[in-house]
Amino acid sequence: MRVLSGIQPSGGLHIGNYLSMMSRMIEYQESNTLFAFLVNQHALTTVTDGDLLRRNTIEAAADFLALGLDPEKAIFWVQSDVPEVTELTWYLSNQTPMGLLERAHSYKDKVARGIAANHGLFAYPVLMAADILLYQANIVPVGKDQKQHVEIARDIAIKFNNVYGDVFTLPEPEIGKDVAAVPGIDGQKMSKSYGNTLEIFAEEKSLKKKVMSIVTDSTPMEEPKEPEKCTVFALYRLFATPERTEELRRKYINGNFGYGHAKMALYELLLEVFGPFRKERERLLADETHIRKVLREGAEKARTEAEPTLRKVREAVGMVY
Numbered sequence: 001m002r003v004l005s006g007i008q009p010s011g012g013l014h015i016g017n018y019l020s021m022m023s024r025m026i027e028y029q030e031s032n033t034l035f036a037f038l039v040n041q042h043a044l045t046t047v048t049d050g051d052l053l054r055r056n057t058i059e060a061a062a063d064f065l066a067l068g069l070d071p072e073k074a075i076f077w078v079q080s081d082v083p084e085v086t087e088l089t090w091y092l093s094n095q096t097p098m099g100l101l102e103r104a105h106s107y108k109d110k111v112a113r114g115i116a117a118n119h120g121l122f123a124y125p126v127l128m129a130a131d132i133l134l135y136q137a138n139i140v141p142v143g144k145d146q147k148q149h150v151e152i153a154r155d156i157a158i159k160f161n162n163v164y165g166d167v168f169t170l171p172e173p174e175i176g177k178d179v180a181a182v183p184g185i186d187g188q189k190m191s192k193s194y195g196n197t198l199e200i201f202a203e204e205k206s207l208k209k210k211v212m213s214i215v216t217d218s219t220p221m222e223e224p225k226e227p228e229k230c231t232v233f234a235l236y237r238l239f240a241t242p243e244r245t246e247e248l249r250r251k252y253i254n255g256n257f258g259y260g261h262a263k264m265a266l267y268e269l270l271l272e273v274f275g276p277f278r279k280e281r282e283r284l285l286a287d288e289t290h291i292r293k294v295l296r297e298g299a300e301k302a303r304t305e306a307e308p309t310l311r312k313v314r315e316a317v318g319m320v321y
Contacts, residue, residue, distance in 0.1 A: 003028045004035035004137035009060035010043040012199035016182035016190035020143035026068045034074035045121045066281035081299035084306045088130040095160045129153035136169040144181045147173045164316035183231045185214045211267040221258035232262045
């Protein structure tokens, strides 16, 4: 099975990224053909500082490698190092109905939140479709917010295949049931676009400040609380064992346990879970030359995988004469 997913280096990677995509991708590398990449061209829809994007790309690569992605088991690269994807985007654009893009929830939501409307943001799903279809991916692990984009990629593939013959594999989105929508510190879906994230490798002081700022209700400390309605509890249970989750649940229900106590428990749990990965990330960032070498070698492998598909597409649409 061919599994593919990418992540934007548009800021510090957060626990929503980890749960909805990164951890599952790392599991998949053991028994599948895994394609994992940093979608820096997609990041251009929100990042306009070139130096910042370069820095974020290296740091995101270090994040992925520190968390356990093995470039010997997976194909790991940066999107812009495979120019074939932008060529395929043009071919797909000519088979993409406008109505399909106009129905994209992500575009409408981002514009409503103040992100400038432009062609890149509007056509984002076509580039994402090219990312997926170029490698004939079967499964695409994504968060709930990206499910529609994978469905759009599938619709574009069906349209292209109907016009030109059987060229593309039809991809399926995969969303972990327990992490379909990881809540952010404001209770909404965690997203860099909303500024409500808990970064995996944030400085400890910064992480603590963010955890302590998680929005809760005004129930006094001495009164019982409803864990199922609390963002802190929702985040805690994503990382804790069933036993520790049940222990925290009882504290909520019994009372004399404040939200500040719950937030400290979450903060300490995040340090515990990601502590070993922090040390490995520091080691990797001390040798950025090695990180760049890994990404360049991954891009060569990705281009080798992409070439047969693009050759079929060129022949189908008449670019070979």
